[in-house]
Amino acid sequence: MSPITLIGAPTDIGASVLGASMGPDALRIAGIASALRALEPDVQDLGNLSGPGNPQAASSGGFRHLAEVTAWNQAVFAATLATLDAGRLPLLMGGDHCLAIGSISAAAQHCHARGRRLKVLWFDAHADANTPASSPSGNLHGMPVACLLGHGPVPLTRLADATPALQAQQITLIGVRSVDATEKRFVNALGIEVYDMRSIDELGMRAVMQAALADVDENTHLHLSFDMDGLDPSIAPGVGTPVRGGPTYRETQLCMEMLADSGALGSVDIMELNPALDLRNQTAELAVDLLESLFGKSTLMRA
Numbered sequence: 001m002s003p004i005t006l007i008g009a010p011t012d013i014g015a016s017v018l019g020a021s022m023g024p025d026a027l028r029i030a031g032i033a034s035a036l037r038a039l040e041p042d043v044q045d046l047g048n049l050s051g052p053g054n055p056q057a058a059s060s061g062g063f064r065h066l067a068e069v070t071a072w073n074q075a076v077f078a079a080t081l082a083t084l085d086a087g088r089l090p091l092l093m094g095g096d097h098c099l100a101i102g103s104i105s106a107a108a109q110h111c112h113a114r115g116r117r118l119k120v121l122w123f124d125a126h127a128d129a130n131t132p133a134s135s136p137s138g139n140l141h142g143m144p145v146a147c148l149l150g151h152g153p154v155p156l157t158r159l160a161d162a163t164p165a166l167q168a169q170q171i172t173l174i175g176v177r178s179v180d181a182t183e184k185r186f187v188n189a190l191g192i193e194v195y196d197m198r199s200i201d202e203l204g205m206r207a208v209m210q211a212a213l214a215d216v217d218e219n220t221h222l223h224l225s226f227d228m229d230g231l232d233p234s235i236a237p238g239v240g241t242p243v244r245g246g247p248t249y250r251e252t253q254l255c256m257e258m259l260a261d262s263g264a265l266g267s268v269d270i271m272e273l274n275p276a277l278d279l280r281n282q283t284a285e286l287a288v289d290l291l292e293s294l295f296g297k298s299t300l301m302r303a
Contacts, residue, residue: 001296002089002266003042006033007079010048012274013068014098014141017240018056019276024048024093026238026275026284032093035288039295044088049075059138063153069098069140070155076102077159084110084267091291094271096141096240097128100225104148104166105159107223107267112162116221119264120148120171121212123255124227125243127176127183127194134182141272145171149190168192172212174255175200175230178243197245205251209258221266224259224294228273228283236286238278249286256293268294 008024028045036043051072057065076092080103083090092103104120111118122128122145129145131152132138140147140156147156148171150164157164168190177197179187187194195208203211216222233242235249247255259265270287278284 001040002087004036004040004091005083005088006043006045006091006093007083008048008093009072009076009095009099011051011054011072012096013054013065013072014139015096015240016137016139017274018054019274020094020096020240020272022275023095023273026273026281027093027270027287030281030284030288032288032291035292036295039292039297046079049079051075062132062135062138063140064138065140066153072099073102073156073159077106080106080267081110090267092269094269094273097227097271098140098144100269100271101144101147101156102159103267103269104223104225107221108162108165109160111221116219118170118221118223119216120166120223120225122171122173122225123175123230124173125175125178125229125246126241127173127179127187129183129186130180131186134180146186174208174212175247177245200247200251205247205254209255213258213262216262216264220264222262222264223267224265225269225271227271228287236283238274238283239272240274240277252290253293256290257298260294260296
C-alpha cells in the first residue's frame with residue numbers, strides 16, 4: 001500500500017446545509033490518523049487547506065458560490081496532484097461533495113501523464129449529475145459528476161489539462177436512490193454505469209462490486225469518492241441530505257473489503273460528513289471504521 005496523505009478541505013461552500021466544513025476535524029477527533037497508521041505506518045496529515053468563506057448567497061447565473069467553489073477546487077486539485085506525484089495516496093477529507101471535482105481532476109491529470117487508466121467509483125445516495133440548466137437550487141455539490149464529464153462551468157470543467165476529466169465509461173455510481181428526472185435522462189443518455197439500491201437489493205453487494213470492479217487491472221488507478229449520505233441514515237445520521245433505504249453497515253463493509261482486495265486503490269474522497277447533525281460523532285467514527293477496512297483491516301478468520 002502507498003503511504004497516505006490526509007488532506008482536509010473544511011468547507012460547505014457547495015451545499016445548502018451548513019456544517020460539512022467541520023468534517024475534517026470530526027474525522028481527526030475520531031482518530032483517523034492513528035487508525036490508519038495501524039495499517040500503514042506512513043500516514044501524513046497535511047492539515048486543512050485554505051479557501052474563501054461561505055457567503056450564503058443566492059444563486060446567480062445558475063450557480064451558488066461559483067467563484068468560491070472554484071477557489072476551493074483549485075486548492076484541492078493542487079494538493080491532490082502534488083500528493084500523487086510524490087507517490088502517495090491522497091485521502092481528501094471533506095467538506096461537501098463539490099470538492100471531488102478538484103480531487104478527481106487531479107487524479108485524471110496524474111493518470112494521463114503516466115498512461116494509466118482512471119476508474120472512479122461514486123458511492124452516493126444521489127447521482128450528483130445536475131447541470132446549470134437542470135439544477136433546482138444552483139448548489140454545486142449536486143453537479144460534480146456532470147462537471148467532471150464536461151457539463152458545467154468552464155472554471156470547473158477545465159481544472160485538468162485534459163478536458164473533460166472523465167469519460168462516461170470511467171465512472172460507476174453505487175447506492176443511488178434519490179435522483180431528479182433530468183439527472184436520470186442525463187445519466188442514461190451518457191450510458192453511465194449505475195448500481196442503484198434496487199440493483200443492490202436484487203443482486204447483493206458482492207455481485208455489484210464484482211461487476212463494478214470487473215475491468216480493473218494492473219494499469220488501473222481506482223478512485224473512490226465516498227459520500228457519507230450513501231449510507232442508510234439509521235447508521236450515518238451526520239449528513240446534510242439523508243435518504244432512507246441505503247446500504248447497511250455490513251453491506252458497506254463488504255464493499256470496502258472488496259475494494260481493498262482489488263489492490264488498485266489510488267485516491268479517496270470521504271465527503272459530506274456533517275458533525276452539526278451528528279450524534280456524539282458516531283458518523284465520523286463509522287467513517288474511520290470503514291476506512292480501516294478500505295485500507296486492509298480484515299475480520300476474516302480464514303487462513
